[in-house]
Amino acid sequence: MKLTPLNIVSSGCIVFALLLFFSPDKQLPVQKGVNGLLIGLCVLTAIIAFISDLIFRKFIPLLGKLWIVECALIIFTVVLMVILRVSLG
Numbered sequence: 180m181k182l183t184p185l186n187i188v189s190s191g192c193i194v195f196a197l198l199l200f201f202s203p204d205k206q207l208p209v210q211k212g213v214n215g216l217l218i219g220l221c222v223l224t225a226i227i228a229f230i231s232d233l234i235f236r237k238f239i240p241l242l243g244k245l246w247i248v249e250c251a252l253i254i255f256t257v258v259l260m261v262i263l264r265v266s267l268g
Contacts, residue, residue, distance in 0.1 A: 181236070181242060181245075183232055183235075183236070183242075183245060183249055184246060184249040184250050185229070185231055185232035185235070185249050185252075185253070186228075186229075186232055188224075188228045188253060189224075189225040189226075189229045189232070190225075192221045192222070192225035192228065193221070193222070193225045195221050196218045196221035196222050196225070199214055199217060199218050199221070200218055231252070232249070235249060
């Protein structure tokens with residue numbers, strides 16, 4: 180199995196979701212509903228990243244180009260999230 184940026188993102192999201200799920204309430208003073216929503220979003224992000232990685236692997240056979248395309252997708256997504264966060268509040 181090849182290591183790609185979207186694999187790293189999906190693994191990080193799963194680890195973060197597990198940390199939120201198994202952490203005691205004293206360490207994360209977030210309400211249960213928001214915590215559950217965040218866990219669900221982390222799992223959904225991990226699934227989307229995994230499926231996107233499989234699609235990119237199908238259409239881009241070279242590992243170097245695959246890294247460039249997936250890193251560009253991650254950077255574009257982060258920039259878009261920052262722009263939306265700044266513009267909405």
